[in-house]
Amino acid sequence: MASDPAPDDAAAAENGHGNDNGHGNGNGNGNGNGPSPKRARSVISADEIRTEFAHHDAAVARVNNGSFGCCPASVLAAQAHWQGLFLAQPDAFYFHGLQQGLLRSRAAVAEAVGAGDVSEVSLVDNATTAAAIVLQHAAWSFAEGRFASGDAVLMLHYAYGAVKKSIHAYVARAGATVVEVPLPFPVASADAIIAEFRAALAVAKEGGRRVRLAVIDHITSMPSVVIPVKELVAICREEGVDKVFVDAAHSIGQVPVDVRDIGADFYTSNLHKWFFCPPAVAFLHTRKDPIASQLHHPVVSHEYGNGLPMESGWIGTRDYSAQLVVSEAIDFVNRFEGGIEGIRSRNHEKVIEMGMMLAEAWGTFLGTPPELCGSMVMVGMPGCLGVESDDDALRVRTMLRKDFQVEVPIYYNSRRVEGQEMAKDRNGDPVTGYVRISHQVYNVTKDYERLRDAVNKLVSEGFTSINLRPSEKVSST
Numbered sequence: 032m033a034s035d036p037a038p039d040d041a042a043a044a045e046n047g048h049g050n051d052n053g054h055g056n057g058n059g060n061g062n063g064n065g066p067s068p069k070r071a072r073s074v075i076s077a078d079e080i081r082t083e084f085a086h087h088d089a090a091v092a093r094v095n096n097g098s099f100g101c102c103p104a105s106v107l108a109a110q111a112h113w114q115g116l117f118l119a120q121p122d123a124f125y126f127h128g129l130q131q132g133l134l135r136s137r138a139a140v141a142e143a144v145g146a147g148d149v150s151e152v153s154l155v156d157n158a159t160t161a162a163a164i165v166l167q168h169a170a171w172s173f174a175e176g177r178f179a180s181g182d183a184v185l186m187l188h189y190a191y192g193a194v195k196k197s198i199h200a201y202v203a204r205a206g207a208t209v210v211e212v213p214l215p216f217p218v219a220s221a222d223a224i225i226a227e228f229r230a231a232l233a234v235a236k237e238g239g240r241r242v243r244l245a246v247i248d249h250i251t252s253m254p255s256v257v258i259p260v261k262e263l264v265a266i267c268r269e270e271g272v273d274k275v276f277v278d279a280a281h282s283i284g285q286v287p288v289d290v291r292d293i294g295a296d297f298y299t300s301n302l303h304k305w306f307f308c309p310p311a312v313a314f315l316h317t318r319k320d321p322i323a324s325q326l327h328h329p330v331v332s333h334e335y336g337n338g339l340p341m342e343s344g345w346i347g348t349r350d351y352s353a354q355l356v357v358s359e360a361i362d363f364v365n366r367f368e369g370g371i372e373g374i375r376s377r378n379h380e381k382v383i384e385m386g387m388m389l390a391e392a393w394g395t396f397l398g399t400p401p402e403l404c405g406s407m408v409m410v411g412m413p414g415c416l417g418v419e420s421d422d423d424a425l426r427v428r429t430m431l432r433k434d435f436q437v438e439v440p441i442y443y444n445s446r447r448v449e450g451q452e453m454a455k456d457r458n459g460d461p462v463t464g465y466v467r468i469s470h471q472v473y474n475v476t477k478d479y480e481r482l483r484d485a486v487n488k489l490v491s492e493g494f495t496s497i498n499l500r501p502s503e504k505v506s507s508t
Contacts, residue, residue, distance in 0.1 A: 075366040083363075084473040092437045092478040096469035097255070097281060097407050100304035102360075109359040110309050113352040129351060133344045136357035140302070140314045143361070145289040153315045153343040154354045155328070158280035159193045161299035161315040162246075163329050164339070165276045166201035168322070169244050173205035180206035183235040183242045185272070187212045187258070189251040194278055198246065207243070210235040214256070216444055217398045217409075217454055221259040228263050232270055242272045249279035249300075250286065253442045255407040255467050256399050257286060264294045274322070280313070281305060284364075284371060285378075285405035290316045303353065305406065305471075306371075307360040312353040315339070367472070374472060378406035382470035385479040386410045389468070392483045393490075394457030398465055407469045409442065412486060414460025417495040418443050424464060426499040435485040440467045464496075 075083075083103035087093060102110075113132070117124040133154060141149045155161050172178045184207045186198055203209050212231040215223055235242045245267050249260045260277055267275045276297040282288055284305025290298045298316040302308040317323045317339065326339045330346040344351075364371045383401045386408040390396050398409030418424050424441040431437045442465045453461040468479065 074368050079366075080472060087473065090436050091432075092435075092481040094468045094470075094474065094478050094482060095438045095440055096471040096474075097252070097304065097467065098440065099310065100301070101307065101471055101473065102303065102309040103307055103363050106307060106356050106359045106363055107309060109356045110352045113355045114350065117350075117352075129355075130344060132355040133351070136354055137314075137340065139357045139361055143288075144283065144298075144300075144314070144316060145291050146316055147291060147319065150338075150340065151290075151316055151319060151323075153317070153340045155299075155313050155315055155343050156311045157303075157313045158191075158278055158299045158301050159197070160329070161297070161313055162194045162197050162276070162278060163201070164315060164326055165244075165297050166197050167329055168326055169207070169274075170201040170205040172243070173202065173207060178207070178243050179241070181208050181240060182206075183208045183210050183240050184244045184246065185210050185212065185232060185235050185242055186246040187248055187251065188214050189216075189254065189256070190246060190248060191252050191278060191280060194246065202244070208235075208240065214251075216254050216256070217396070217411075218256050218400075218403055220400065221262070221403065224256075224259060225262055225266070229266060232266065232272070236270065242267075242270070243274065245272045245275045247275060247277050247295075249277055249288075250281040250405055250407075252281065253440065253467060254398055254409045254444070254465060255281075255404070256409075257403045257405055260295075261293050268294070281405070281407070285375060285407070287372075287375075290318075294318075296320065296322070302357060302360070307363050308357060309353045312357070315343075375406065378470045378472070379404065381474070382406050382408050382468060385470065385476070386468060389466070389479065389483050389486075393486060395462055396454065406471065407467055409465045409467055411454065411456065411462040412441070412464040412466060413490050414456045414458065414462050415490060415495065416464055416486075417497060418464030419496060421445075423496040423499070427464070427496060430499060431482075431485055435481065437482050437485050439482055441465065442467060 083105060084101065086104065116128060134149070137152045137154060138149045141152045146152050155164070169184065173180065184198060184202050186195065186209065188211045198209060210231055212228050214227055218224065232242065247260055247263050248258050250257050264275050274297070275295040277293065277295040279288065279298060279300040281301070281304055283300040283302065288300065296318050299313055301313040303310040303312055317326060324338065327335065328339065328342040328346060332342070332346050334341040334345045364374060367374050369376065383404060386397050389410045393411070393413050395411030395413065398411065412418065416427065418427060418441065421443050424443040428439065428441045431439060444463050444465060453463070456462050466482065
């Protein structure tokens with residue numbers, strides 16, 4: 032068992048700490064998000080971790096794995112090998128290598144997420160593409176009369192921005208009524224999320240309206256909250272929702288993923304965020320159902336009509352190499368004590384520890400309880416910084432990057448819970464800005480201390496977000 036608090040993975044490797052979290056290193060039963068290693072290897076060392084991520088900018092405190100993920104050098108080398116094969120002889124690559132390589136990756140994903148069969152798994156560029164595939168089908172169902180105009184689509188208020196826009200671009204335009212679940216933030220418990228979901232679903236069903244699709248995040252992006260997705264899927268089944276799509280862009284590598292246990296009709300997660308694949312690759316799992324044959328990639332190519340896995344496996348000439356190295360990413364995670372489960376456990380423990388350190392230093396709090404966090408956590412910033420808009424949040428983020436070499440997303444909390452005061456810091460100032468910190472195997476404590484010290488410096492100097500706002504333009508007369 033790891034010591035408490037859990038050490039950085041680099042420190043754990045260097046000091047020989049055991050990090051057994053009681054689950055082993057991925058036993059191949061589909062519940063560990065990674066099959067067993069093919070051969071015995073020594074646990075990765077601290078020096079090896081640093082070497083694997085030596086391409087990262089050493090001058091930057093990178094506490095934002097969540098946005099773009101990371102890819103170790105060994106996996107990048109495998110990717111370069113595939114790229115070289117294509118460049119050397121593209122015809123041989125296309126006719127003799129590509130589909131076999133994609134099938135190998137799909138099989139690895141199917142085992143990792145507990146899919147019933149490899150035919151249920153398609154590889155796509157990212158979760159946004161997967162959302163387009165599902166929402167395109169829903170839009171066709173409205174256009175072709177299978178759904179009635181005014182039938183509902185349900186989504187969380189904190190759904191990813193691109194997915195929210197896709198919902199409006201595809202299904203609202205086709206005639207759907209879009210109903211949002213107004214989740215509170217900060218979040219007190221999973222029960223609070225479930226209660227809001229039930230209430231919004233009741234609104235969606237008013238007047239006998241059919242709810243054709245529920246779009247549920249497994250981990251919301253901003254603010255970051257682990258959603259009780261299995262419970263919400265069960266509620267949808269009880270209440271007669273036709274189909275459930277889980278947008279789990281951040282999930283694989285952060286939380287356990289067993290698609291059969293979760294029970295959604297469609298489930299997607301990026302492999303380049305928390306599973307060490309190069310950008311960009313994601314999977315879309317489609318439960319065995321007649322609807323599966325009706326799903327199509329939005330880029331139509333020669334494989335149209337041959338099933339989504341084949342359609343997604345050829346959308347024209349492009350670089351497919353990121354989709355071909357899933358097995359190498361699994362080999363990488365199995366170099367760590369406990370495999371992906373050990374990484375997940377240590378990342379979770381460390382990000383909570385670092386979040387609490389920041390909250391104590393700033394006189395604030397975490398935006399969610401630890402059980403609603405994966406490897407990311409929201410931490411309130413001192414209220415005196417005066418973050419009053421999304422633009423303020425972006426300008427402060429840019430300043431931290433340029434002036435302090437700290438990379439961290441900042442969230443502006445515009446939500447006000449009815450009958451509840453805005454949460455305040457220890458000085459009594461309302462907390463409207465939150466950093467979303469991540470922890471991945473390459474992070475060290477110093478990264479978070481640099482963020483702490485940068486914000487403390489701004490506070491001590493009397494900085495407020497108004498300092499960064501553009502001056503009002505004065506029109507000439």
